[in-house]
Amino acid sequence: MNSLLKKIFAPRRMEYLTIDRNFKITDTSDGLKRFADKPEEAVVGKEITLGFPEFFGIEDILVAIQQGRQADFHLKGIARYSETESPLYIDINIIAYPDGENLENRLFIFFEDVTEKLLLEQALVQKSNEANLLLSSLSAAKDYIDKIINSMVEVLLVTTLSGKIKKINQAAENLFGYSEAELLGQPITKIVTEWASEALRARQRYRQSPANHQPSLGCELFKDVEVNCQTKAGKKITIAFSCSTISTDIEDLQNFVYVGRDTTERRRTQEELIKTLEQEKELRKLKSRFISIASHEFRTPLAMILLSSDILKQYGHKLSEDKKSKQLDKIKVTVSNMTRLLDDILTINQTEAMQVSFNPVPIELKKFCQELAEEIELATNKTHDFVFQCQESEVSAEMDEKLLRQIVTNLLSNAVKYSSPGSTVYFDLLVKKGWAIFKIRDQGIGIPQPDQGRLFETFHRASNVGNVSGTGLGLAITKGAVELHSGTIAVESEEGQGTTFTVCVPIVQPKELTT
Amino acid sequence: MISKKICLVGDFGVGKTSLIRRFVDAQFSDQYLSTVGVKISRKVVEITPNNQPEKLKLQMLIWDLEGSNKFKAIAPAYLQGARGTIVVADVTRIDTIDRVSGHIYNFLEINPQGFLVVALNKSDLVDEEKLSKLLEMVQSQAQDRVIGIYPTSAKTGIHVDLIFETLACAIIEKE
Numbered sequence: 001m002n003s004l005l006k007k008i009f010a011p012r013r014m015e016y017l018t019i020d021r022n023f024k025i026t027d028t029s030d031g032l033k034r035f036a037d038k039p040e041e042a043v044v045g046k047e048i049t050l051g052f053p054e055f056f057g058i059e060d061i062l063v064a065i066q067q068g069r070q071a072d073f074h075l076k077g078i079a080r081y082s083e084t085e086s087p088l089y090i091d092i093n094i095i096a097y098p099d100g101e102n103l104e105n106r107l108f109i110f111f112e113d114v115t116e117k118l119l120l121e122q123a124l125v126q127k128s129n130e131a132n133l134l135l136s137s138l139s140a141a142k143d144y145i146d147k148i149i150n151s152m153v154e155v156l157l158v159t160t161l162s163g164k165i166k167k168i169n170q171a172a173e174n175l176f177g178y179s180e181a182e183l184l185g186q187p188i189t190k191i192v193t194e195w196a197s198e199a200l201r202a203r204q205r206y207r208q209s210p211a212n213h214q215p216s217l218g219c220e221l222f223k224d225v226e227v228n229c230q231t232k233a234g235k236k237i238t239i240a241f242s243c244s245t246i247s248t249d250i251e252d253l254q255n256f257v258y259v260g261r262d263t264t265e266r267r268r269t270q271e272e273l274i275k276t277l278e279q280e281k282e283l284r285k286l287k288s289r290f291i292s293i294a295s296h297e298f299r300t301p302l303a304m305i306l307l308s309s310d311i312l313k314q315y316g317h318k319l320s321e322d323k324k325s326k327q328l329d330k331i332k333v334t335v336s337n338m339t340r341l342l343d344d345i346l347t348i349n350q351t352e353a354m355q356v357s358f359n360p361v362p363i364e365l366k367k368f369c370q371e372l373a374e375e376i377e378l379a380t381n382k383t384h385d386f387v388f389q390c391q392e393s394e395v396s397a398e399m400d401e402k403l404l405r406q407i408v409t410n411l412l413s414n415a416v417k418y419s420s421p422g423s424t425v426y427f428d429l430l431v432k433k434g435w436a437i438f439k440i441r442d443q444g445i446g447i448p449q450p451d452q453g454r455l456f457e458t459f460h461r462a463s464n465v466g467n468v469s470g471t472g473l474g475l476a477i478t479k480g481a482v483e484l485h486s487g488t489i490a491v492e493s494e495e496g497q498g499t500t501f502t503v504c505v506p507i508v509q510p511k512e513l514t515t
Numbered sequence: 516m517i518s519k520k521i522c523l524v525g526d527f528g529v530g531k532t533s534l535i536r537r538f539v540d541a542q543f544s545d546q547y548l549s550t551v552g553v554k555i556s557r558k559v560v561e562i563t564p565n566n567q568p569e570k571l572k573l574q575m576l577i578w579d580l581e582g583s584n585k586f587k588a589i590a591p592a593y594l595q596g597a598r599g600t601i602v603v604a605d606v607t608r609i610d611t612i613d614r615v616s617g618h619i620y621n622f623l624e625i626n627p628q629g630f631l632v633v634a635l636n637k638s639d640l641v642d643e644e645k646l647s648k649l650l651e652m653v654q655s656q657a658q659d660r661v662i663g664i665y666p667t668s669a670k671t672g673i674h675v676d677l678i679f680e681t682l683a684c685a686i687i688e689k690e
């Protein structure tokens with residue numbers, strides 16, 4: 001009943017009007033005014049465009065329909081509302097009917113209320129447009145952020161708290177040589193081979209008590225910490241990373257964001273600088289040690305000379321000739337020791353400046369070595385057994401006799417010096433493929449591993465030499481002399497077991513070197 | 516008094532309704548209410564066309580059309596009888612600018628003698644450099660029926676009266 005009443009009294013959905021050839025209204029249905037833009041103008045006799053502005057400009061279409069050149073014309077969804085009123089939408093249809101009285105067609109214009117339909121449509125369009133606007137602004141924002149991230153010179157990595165990679169930028173792809181797809185979901189340790197302890201601690205602290213940190217704000221965990229990384233190709237690089245947390249879409253679930261710079265080059269130069277500085281420091285240490293050794297080495301004999309000359313001066317007249325000459329001998333030996341020391345210093349200076357003259361001459365090595373060994377055995381008061389061995393009947397060679405003497409003497413006297421009396425010193429001479437090989441082996445204190453590499457450096461002395469005196473020059477001189485012969489010198493040693501020095505020298509000197 | 520019909524066309528959400536509201540009612544709202552169908556507004560303007568001795572009163576019948584999108588073109592019936600049109604694009608959405616030339620073409624197909632103005636709306640949202648770059652881009656798509664390209668803002672009102680009046684003058688002058 002109720003709905004029937006509503007239907008009866010409800011405004012009609014359709015109204016109409018007719019117009020003449022001058023576009024003046026000739027007839028209207030009762031409820032037409034409701035659909036007019038200006039209702040007072042929607043009356044018989046008025047021009048249609050006054051009450052219905054949508055007809056303005058399409059007069060030629062009206063004429064065409066009236067004359068039968070065009071069947072009809074539709075305008076859909078014309079809105080009629082101002083802010084305060086409830087909206088009204090209408091569809092308009094224009095058609096022509098033959099008029100009984102005149103011979104002309106009459107133009108009928110029908111109006112249909114389509115508010116309900118259009119309001120529904122509006123709701124749909126609104127939703128769809130809003131969604132599309134949101135989408136386009138989101139994708140524009142994402143695009144923009146992606147561009148920023150990818151234009152960064154710095155490497156960018158985002159990982160989960162457990163270290164799974166979630167995002168990397170272009171710079172990271174370039175530096176590490178992986179594509180993003182190869183790294184997504186992988187642990188960050190795939191590229192970071194070694195974390196600095198500072199970084200590890202900061203992250204650990206965070207993981208244990210994230211509540212201590214402001215969750216909504218990103219917080220910086222560490223800044224510019226250098227860590228070792230490895231590229232896909234296996235190249236080792238150093239990256240200075242800064243790390244912060246960011247919150248994800250889930251509250252209090254955080255991610256780590258790493259931003260890093262490649263500092264491989266910087267670190268290398270830094271390391272080089274440190275090395276040079278250390279060498280410099282070492283050299284200064286060696287020099288001052290040399291000065292103290294030298295002054296010690298000089299002071300002891302000088303004191304001895306002083307003592308002997310004092311004795312001669314004060315008690316000279318009381319001393320027997322025999323005792324006098326003993327004191328004089330002492331002075332002589334001491335002076336010759338000092339001379340040797342001075343010689344050493346001079347030699348080393350010369351060899352280091354490559355100023356030593358090199359004069360290879362024909363020489364028979366077997367005899368030369370044998371005699372030299374005997375000489376040294378005697379000079380060292382036969383405290384050690386010397387065993388010289390050579391399978392050859394004779395070894396003719398071309399070498400600098402003075403330098404060769406220095407080489408063999410130094411090595412043999414070292415063997416005596418650094419092994420206990422009664423032990424044996426082995427001296428082998430071998431010939432192999434044009435090379436003369438001198439092997440000098442003792443059963444002495446040996447050389448600690450760390451010292452072996454630096455044994456031939458000027459002033460370097462092994463850490464276990466104790467009270468045994470030495471200038472730290474002998475082996476440097478020896479090496480210089482070997483190198484003048486285009487030879488090599490090597491050492492094998494074990495602490496407490498003994499030491500073997502092996503010197504290899506070409507039997508005949510290459511021509512261009514003999515000049 | 517003479518009346519002229521003009522249309523505002525362009526993609527959805529570019530600010531057609533807002534430009535009309537600014538021009539007719541001097542108001543602006545941040546709220547977005549999509550237009551469906553078409554809404555006709557009137558405004559009487561006083562213009563002094565170059566080829567006329569005196570000021571002239573003109574009633575503009577301004578058709579605010581439902582925005583188009585990739586899938587929905589503008590119904591040609593709405594464009595019938597329009598002497599000019601304002602093609603609106605949103606400077607924050609490059610795709611709406613890409614479609615300016617399509618809108619120009621559609622209008623001229625129905626009204627080959629009509630005039631057009633291009634409004635690069637929401638100019639308050641981007642920087643000068645971007646704006647001049649966009650102007651250049653549109654310039655290259657335009658042709659001789661396009662009498663002007665202006666950055667506009669319904670929000671601040673900049674160049675809003677200008678685009679309507681420029682179009683009105685052109686329509687009167689070239690008649």
Ligand SMILES: Nc1nc2c(ncn2[C@@H]2O[C@H](COP(=O)(O)OP(=O)(O)OP(=O)(O)O)[C@@H](O)[C@H]2O)c(=O)[nH]1
Nearest residue numbers: 527528529530531532533545550582637668669670
């Ligand atoms: N900042 C700014 N916002 C604007 C400007 N013009 C319009 N807007 C906003 O953009 C949105 C869409 O504006 P409308 O005028 O409804 O756009 P439309 O072109 O009529 O949209 P449809 O009717 O769907 O085609 C609204 O939220 C407006 O507030 C402007 O110049 N500057």
Ligand SMILES: [Mg+2]
Nearest residue numbers: 531532549550
């Ligand atoms: Mg609108």
